[in-house]
Amino acid sequence: MYCGNKNMAQNIEDEIKAAWSALAEVNQSSGWQAVFVTASSGCKIMAGRHYPENEEALIIGFKLESSPNSKQLPKGKGFHVESISDASLDSNYKWIGLIRTSSGSLEIFLGMIRDIMNILIKKSELSQSNIFSLFIGRIRAWQEFMSRSQKTLSSEAEIGLYGELVFLKYLLLNGVEPLSALKAWFGPSGGLQDFIFEYGAIEVKSTLAEKGFPAKILSLEQLDDSIINPLYFGAVRLNIQTGGVSLPKLVEIISEILFSQPSLQEELLSRLLIAGYHESHQESYTRCFVVKEIRIVLVDSNFPRLIPANVPTGVKFAKYEIDIDDLVCVDVPLNIVLNKLDVSQIWN
Template identity: 35%
Template sequence: MQTDPNELQVAWAALANERKDSGYLSIALGSAGPRFRGGIRYPDHQEVLLVGFNLQSPPQKQMLPAGRGFKVEVSSEPLGPGFSLWVALERQPGAIADLFTQMAEDAIEALSTPTAGSEAYLLSVLIARIRAWQDFMERPRAGRLSQEEEIGLFGEVAFLEMLLAEQVHPDKALSSWVGPRGGLQDFITDTAGVEIKTNLRPAGFPVTISSLEQLETLDGRLVFLGALRLTMQNEGRTLAVLINDIRHELEPFPGALGNFNRSLLFAGFDDSCSDEYTRSYLISQRRIFHVGDDFPCLRRGSLSTAIRSAVYELELDMIDGSSNDLGPVLLHFGVNT
């Protein structure tokens, strides 16, 4: 379940003229569930997102991230029923309100995906997502993506478009896209992960595997490797056009649209540079590999414990067993309607 993207602003606006000596005033975010509340902290009158947890003891202060424009604190105030403590994500004076709102909505989305995880696990997910925003805010702005980054992002967004074309619900599709946030694979659900590799070469398909874990099957989750070969054609689409096509498709789904735009931020796509993306691409080949026991890759479990990490290259044109059919992938991926 995802929150209405305007619900936080509505909560903050409703509390804007209230007064309290200290502590929080808050309103439950109805569409996101009782765990989430929008509030104001007094006496500084700062906007906060409050997230409830049932934990025996609060997290240590050094665990809580803080960055440019926000801070994180823990409150044991009884702000809502059913939770023993509340983690407050608070906007700092002078911080960009729109960016903070996107960060808060992203935190809600991260914890709203159905999961069997414990309360401690959910807290770790929240902290990890906030740290990702911390890293993003401290990252120097590079403007336009390099061509390599452009091609990689085009491939991920194109695969997202394929999921939508297969009638995957937009909320499910966007929740699975974790590549821009440093996910192990580019698309992950509880049952499968899909790593997307994109190539512009007319012959050969070398891809870089960035870690021993990238193609590793974890917790019974299946792994697929998707390979997209692009050609530059005038009748194709630029990255900016592809992105705007998906935005148009997501307009009836504001939660998914907000998630899409936040993912683009993490990927380094700046709308102000849209006109600089002048290369038009067509997908000339799509191949899907199931990374099973016979797939040639390095697996941590089969290596000496002395090997701590590795980056290596695969030549996909030398590997048999690929398919163009997304059906089996969607069946295992668990996001088809």
């Protein structure tokens, strides 16, 4: 994906690293030293170091009417973001520094810069305020990613994310308008259900089990249709098979479906980052899966679940497991589900 843009971003990254090396030799007691690297999307991009900390930074100049409020600027594990006022910088721009702290991994920080450069390179048609919003949004996604103690997904989390992406692809290929599908995908941000639409929701679970379909329910509220109704349960059964589709390949396939809408591709990548997936770790996800089954059932009073209304007084929290294959229920076709949820479709 985006080979030309990636190569350009890689070249800029090399220039930034070379500038950092040169600036490391500067003998300065305090303040900023910066070297111009490139201009992209109406922004000016510089590599910098701040003394006396000698911290590496990516410094970006945006043509904004006013400097961002410091409360707008996120701080993450291993980096921080701040407005920069320095006489050496062009006063026609509002300057924002993305700065690595001494505790931050240089490898991950460079991955973050590469990701941001890809956005700036691809978004030249947008206004400066919109580009700044994209920049802050992606930084917040990285903030979530870098706050994780484990930088790659666990085996269980990989299967969970894979199942949600299978369902996202299922929605897209069945005519759900891409913006509606992506906006509804709350799984990465810890939504109560994985897909929350205006008029209902779908909770998605995945399994590798050949017999039975064990599903872990994480709270009393997750299957409570008194909170959101109608509520559906999506079950995705996977098998590990040579010749199947890996997690990185599935991400690529969905991105290609969104090819005509680059802003949605960026939204997809941001949500994946929040979920704990980044393309720099592709080599960690070598398992290939085949989708054996996708089922959707209605969650109602006949569905086995623990909810606040049916547990003993005093029980405030519970995690439990159900087996979908034990249910005596009728699968609901996707087109009926979408109609009940009043989800817009490109075709009917």
